[in-house]
Amino acid sequence: MANTDTNPSQSTGMTQPTDFVIDLPAIRQRARENLSHGAVTANYQADRQAMLRLLNDALATELVCYLRYKRHQFMSANLGGIHGFAITAEFAQHAAQEQAHADWLSERIVQLGGEPDYDPAQLTAHSHAEYVAGHTLEEMVEADLVAERIAIDTYSAAARFIGDKDVTTRRLLEKILQEEEEHASDMSDFLQRLRVNVSK
Ligand SMILES: [Fe+2]
Numbered sequence: 604m605a606n607t608d609t610n611p612s613q614s615t616g617m618t619q620p621t622d623f624v625i626d627l628p629a630i631r632q633r634a635r636e637n638l639s640h641g642a643v644t645a646n647y648q649a650d651r652q653a654m655l656r657l658l659n660d661a662l663a664t665e666l667v668c669y670l671r672y673k674r675h676q677f678m679s680a681n682l683g684g685i686h687g688f689a690i691t692a693e694f695a696q697h698a699a700q701e702q703a704h705a706d707w708l709s710e711r712i713v714q715l716g717g718e719p720d721y722d723p724a725q726l727t728a729h730s731h732a733e734y735v736a737g738h739t740l741e742e743m744v745e746a747d748l749v750a751e752r753i754a755i756d757t758y759s760a761a762a763r764f765i766g767d768k769d770v771t772t773r774r775l776l777e778k779i780l781q782e783e784e785e786h787a788s789d790m791s792d793f794l795q796r797l798r799v800n801v802s803k
């Protein structure tokens with residue numbers, strides 16, 4: 604049977620259509636409709652409500668992580684020890700970055716016509732990561748490493764789930780994911796140093 608699945612440009616020397624072709628009059632017409640939807644156009648490929656739930660769960664996760672790092676920042680300052688000062692500074696930096704992640708997610712939620720949920724009563728129910736108080740430096744760093752690893756897995760899964768349906772949201776989650784991987788790496792380094800120190 605003849606293979607009909609050939610590339611015309613290779614088999615016949617004809618050029619493939621390479622121009623970016625769009626129905627501009629239709630796009631212009633649609634852009635003028637439903638102006639109250641803001642950034643969400645008729646071509647939006649994702650399930651908007653599902654995307655808002657996903658983003659609000661991520662927001663809850665970031666807020667819980669922010670709160671946990673803030674406790675660790677202030678509690679570690681009193682624990683001192685050979686790594687105390689450096690760990691306190693790291694906790695403070697991570698807290699600030701988790702807060703920034705929360706802001707980015709809220710901004711996207713509003714762009715999609717939703718409402719960011721800051722209700723404290725809802726946070727732990729929706730957060731992927733847990734709030735672990737921690738009483739020693741090692742307990743704190745271990746709790747943060749676990750939370751970062753949970754965030755890495757959930758952001759990776761969310762990015763794969765979204766695919767090309769909402770590129771902006773996927774890229775936002777990937778940007779956050781990159782910082783969570785840096786956080787996990789930082790916490791892993793500190794945990795190893797603390798354990799080496801304890802075993803001496
Ligand atoms: Fe984060």
Ligand SMILES: [Fe+2]
Nearest residue numbers: 751782783786
């Ligand atoms: Fe993080």
